[in-house]
Amino acid sequence: MPPEPAAASPTAAFADEQTVAALRAGDERVFREVFARSYATMKRVARTYVASEAVAEEIVQETWMAIVTGIDRFEGRSALATWMFSILTNQAKSHNARERRAVPFSCVAPRAADEPAVNPDRFQTDDDAWPGHWATPPRPWQKPDRRLLSLEARDRLKAALAELPDRQRLIVGLRDVEGHSAEEVCELLDLSQENQRVLLHRGRSRLRAILEEYLDPADV
């Protein structure tokens, strides 16, 4: 099993009521803590709607402006994070209307054949002895353990992540980089568990293939 990343709820550390009361009272310490905890996640979500990191950063600040000035309107009918992210999404969408169109999450089609995890050429065909089994199997990497990737491999992975399709980049970013649970991601993005897994699977599989090209170039 993969290591389970530490849970990092966007508003964790404080209960919703505590956070809301603190924001209403203008408590800067709590505000800065929640801001810092949610920043990367908010930016990743915003980034799927707009074309640049810089605009995504602007949207996060605008969202916080709306949260701080509008916190009195939060009635506690949903989780605070859900409310915050619906503001974020609305802010991002209004920018997006001027930039480009995002494909809604409901369009995810769970068809592996469209985008196989591994190049089909790597498997034996019906004419071979063991159809569907490895023809060119993966070879163990030289100890690419946690944080032991060379700087160059890390940059490579980072670039590959940035180049994933929007929704895959978002899901892999929230799950594997920021350490959110599947439940948190599905709730924040109003996404089904199944669609979340399909996007995660495609994204992770593609990144594995890119790391393999880098770490074991002779084999691919």
Added chain:
Amino acid sequence: MHDLPHSPHNGHAASEFDVPQDEVTCQQFVELVTEYFEGALHGRTLSQVEEHLVMCDWCVTYVEQMQATIASLGGLQEDRRVEPSGPVLAALRARRSGGA
């Protein structure tokens, strides 16, 4: 490309075991890895995946590569500390002075 292996599973000649009809292939296995990690497999499919891992060293390597990929992604978290903008802080402070 390597030569085609004689058996799908390292270290076993084909005659050592008969592959049951409903065994998953490596190509099917790699599509089930995320669901396996996520605990989303149940019943027969889960046993098929677990049985496959017992027999297939290559797919064990594949699983290890996926785990290494996930762990490496965890190392990409940015530690750059971004500050709230001046206007946002001003709006917060205005709340404190009762002006919001």
